[in-house]
Amino acid sequence: MVKKRKFAPGAWKQEAFRESTTDSSDTNGTQDTDDSGVGDNNTLVMGQDKSTAETAAIAAVVAKSTLEEGDNVESPEKRQKIENGNDADTPTPVDTMTKEERRKLKKEKKKQASLTQLDGGRPSILLSRNYHMKLKLKDLRDLLLYLLTETKTLPWIMVKNKFNIQKVVLLYVGGLDPSLFGIDYKDEDATAPVAWASKATEGPITEMTNLKRFFDVVSPMKAGGEKNKIYSPVSQILNIPLSNTEKSKRESARAKSRVPNLKRDGYMLTLQEMRELEFPLPSYLTGGTSELKADWIETDLIANPVSPDKRKLVAMDCEMCLTEHGSELTRITIIGEDGKVIYDELVLPTNPITDYLTKYSGMTEERLSGVTTRLADVQMKLKELINYDTILVGHSLENDMKVLQFAHPFIIDTARTYHHTRGPPSRPSLKWLAYRWLERRIQNGGDKGHDSVEDALTCLDLIKLKIQKGQGFGEYYNDQESIFSRIGRYTRPRTSAVIDDEPVVNYEDASTYIKTTSDAEVVAALPQAMRDHHFVWARLRDLEINYGKPGPNVSTGSGHHPNHGRAAFLPYENRVDAGEEEVREAARSVDRSLAAIVESMPPNTAFLVTSGQGDPREMLKYQELQKRYQALYNTVSISEISKEDRFDDEAQAVLERGVEQAKNGVCFFMVK
Numbered sequence: 001m002v003k004k005r006k007f008a009p010g011a012w013k014q015e016a017f018r019e020s021t022t023d024s025s026d027t028n029g030t031q032d033t034d035d036s037g038v039g040d041n042n043t044l045v046m047g048q049d050k051s052t053a054e055t056a057a058i059a060a061v062v063a064k065s066t067l068e069e070g071d072n073v074e075s076p077e078k079r080q081k082i083e084n085g086n087d088a089d090t091p092t093p094v095d096t097m098t099k100e101e102r103r104k105l106k107k108e109k110k111k112q113a114s115l116t117q118l119d120g121g122r123p124s125i126l127l128s129r130n131y132h133m134k135l136k137l138k139d140l141r142d143l144l145l146y147l148l149t150e151t152k153t154l155p156w157i158m159v160k161n162k163f164n165i166q167k168v169v170l171l172y173v174g175g176l177d178p179s180l181f182g183i184d185y186k187d188e189d190a191t192a193p194v195a196w197a198s199k200a201t202e203g204p205i206t207e208m209t210n211l212k213r214f215f216d217v218v219s220p221m222k223a224g225g226e227k228n229k230i231y232s233p234v235s236q237i238l239n240i241p242l243s244n245t246e247k248s249k250r251e252s253a254r255a256k257s258r259v260p261n262l263k264r265d266g267y268m269l270t271l272q273e274m275r276e277l278e279f280p281l282p283s284y285l286t287g288g289t290s291e292l293k294a295d296w297i298e299t300d301l302i303a304n305p306v307s308p309d310k311r312k313l314v315a316m317d318c319e320m321c322l323t324e325h326g327s328e329l330t331r332i333t334i335i336g337e338d339g340k341v342i343y344d345e346l347v348l349p350t351n352p353i354t355d356y357l358t359k360y361s362g363m364t365e366e367r368l369s370g371v372t373t374r375l376a377d378v379q380m381k382l383k384e385l386i387n388y389d390t391i392l393v394g395h396s397l398e399n400d401m402k403v404l405q406f407a408h409p410f411i412i413d414t415a416r417t418y419h420h421t422r423g424p425p426s427r428p429s430l431k432w433l434a435y436r437w438l439e440r441r442i443q444n445g446g447d448k449g450h451d452s453v454e455d456a457l458t459c460l461d462l463i464k465l466k467i468q469k470g471q472g473f474g475e476y477y478n479d480q481e482s483i484f485s486r487i488g489r490y491t492r493p494r495t496s497a498v499i500d501d502e503p504v505v506n507y508e509d510a511s512t513y514i515k516t517t518s519d520a521e522v523v524a525a526l527p528q529a530m531r532d533h534h535f536v537w538a539r540l541r542d543l544e545i546n547y548g549k550p551g552p553n554v555s556t557g558s559g560h561h562p563n564h565g566r567a568a569f570l571p572y573e574n575r576v577d578a579g580e581e582e583v584r585e586a587a588r589s590v591d592r593s594l595a596a597i598v599e600s601m602p603p604n605t606a607f608l609v610t611s612g613q614g615d616p617r618e619m620l621k622y623q624e625l626q627k628r629y630q631a632l633y634n635t636v637s638i639s640e641i642s643k644e645d646r647f648d649d650e651a652q653a654v655l656e657r658g659v660e661q662a663k664n665g666v667c668f669f670m671v672k
């Protein structure tokens with residue numbers, strides 16, 4: 001069967017691409033062009049002689065055209081030979097070609113090999129003019145994988161002499177908004193790379209002379225999300241789907257570890273899991289030394305316990321309120337394995353109540369009026385009802401055990417035995433589990449709060465169903481991994497470094513994490529990281545001031561300068577607009593950092609810069625309005641909600657526009 005070519009010879013014309021490269025010896029970094037940035041033959045050229053770029057582009061096209069979709073290249077070296085046209089013994093579509101096609105292909109390979117020698121195999125990036133879709137953050141992620149490992153070529157970009165790229169640096173610069181470059185995110189046709197260098201004549205972007213030196217083309221980019229929210233741009237870049245091979249390996253390992261006809265005790269939390277979830281532990285699980293505070297109780301050991309699989313199931317749920325000393329118990333419900341209530345009691349907290357948490361607990365001052373039962377009374381009852389032969393069942397039960405000041409060794413938690421659709425470590429809500437697996441609607445009491453009897457019975461029924469169906473039922477796994485993990489598993493393992501003021505998603509998979517508190521520290525840490533690692537993630541924050549700065553007496557939660565950084569993490573109500581000169585100064589700061597970073601890069605380093613997202617302020621403003629309205633809706637009647645606090649259809653439309661704006665960012669590409 002003849003395989004279909006991904007690209008026929010000559011299908012990617014040289015003039016269809018824009019070459020992006022910076023010569024380390026060229027202080028200007030660009031060739032002169034006319035005002036449109038377009039040279040002869042509709043080609044934009046940076047950092048090398050135009051004729052060299054043309055021949056190199058043709059060479060890359062011819063080499064790529066000989067590769068079939070789905071071809072397996074046994075090694076990077078072998079693939080490089082193919083790209084250079086020198087691998088005569090590699091199976092290709094030649095066997096299926098006519099004599100005339102073979103003659104043409106041989107001629108093209110010779111021409112390509114000759115042209116490649118002219119530029120010494122120097123790597124460069126070419127962007128497609130004919131790719132009419134706005135780039136997504138996953139495209140940036142796929143480019144990182146393509147540069148660092150062996151993956152399929154991408155339809156929107158070509159990388160000439162890819163295997164000569166030694167390092168890859170991804171710089172995340174918040175606040176580098178599309179509007180600075182004159183890009184209108186509402187324009188559906190604004191998808192192609194924009195030659196902005198000669199057109200940005202006003203605003204803070206004019207301060208970024210080094211950005212203009214290195215990147216005369218900016219590419220619009222879009223983050224993922226929903227109508228009401230944007231997904232984390234950082235997660236979209238640094239998380240990748242598992243390959244089919246790796247997914248099969250993991251599923252096979254899970255299947256082998258499953259125990260047929262697993263008994264009830266097999267679903268209990270392990271001691272390690274209880275520690276991770278911060279359950280209070282009985283002294284006999286901690287080497288005889290009690291970790292419990294005064295007035296806390298624990299289940300007593302007994303001389304002749306039943307076999308583990310014969311322990312009885314008892315479901316429990318508690319309701320709490322807030323007091324001057326934190327969370328305290330207001331109601332406890334215990335249900336036996338037969339589904340009948342064996343204990344249900346209202347409890348008066350020891351300390352003065354500051355918030356009844358009515359929309360969750362259903363508690364009010366009137367409901368607790370006349371209640372005399374205290375925590376000590378409940379603890380005495382627990383000692384009667386729950387012993388060493390009992391398995392306690394609940395949802396996120398560590399919180400209940402803490403307010404009860406009670407330690408028990410055997411726990412089954414529905415938040416762990418059942419999975420969130422995103423897989424661990426995300427935890428599902430009990431309401432969703434009831435609807436998904438029991439086809440039961442719970443917690444619909446509105447301002448009356450939750451019913452602890454209903455919740456405890458739901459937990460019990462979920463565990464009975466789980467035991468009946470067995471391991472794997474109700475489980476989801478996040479079929480993703482970090483880019484750090486993926487490149488570390490490559491046949492030639494790649495090391496990585498994260499340089500940021502916070503631990504980014506899956507940072508622990510990186511070879512090195514360097515915590516910083518300023519852009520200056522990021523710039524200082526980069527040279528060593530680039531020397532030691534193949535891939536470096538770094539973030540500059542000074543320009544985030546473009547999206548507002550912290551208001552008076554608002555902490556950024558970091559060691560950053562109070563007027564810079566972390567704007568993306570501030571609620572809308574805590575932001576104030578920065579003045580134009582403040583934004584200009586931030587632009588100058590980031591521009592100086594860019595120059596220092598490029599100067600410190602070793603030759604043949606691919607440098608990618610992205611803003612990740614656009615201006616989030618409108619989105620944040622209306623998300624906060626929506627959240628405030630929902631909180632009021634659960635506690636008071638609609639008539640009592642002021643017009644300013646209502647979230648109507650008009651507000652929903654504004655929120656959706658704000659989310660759409662926040663999704664749109666920019667990115668830049670070059671090779672030093």
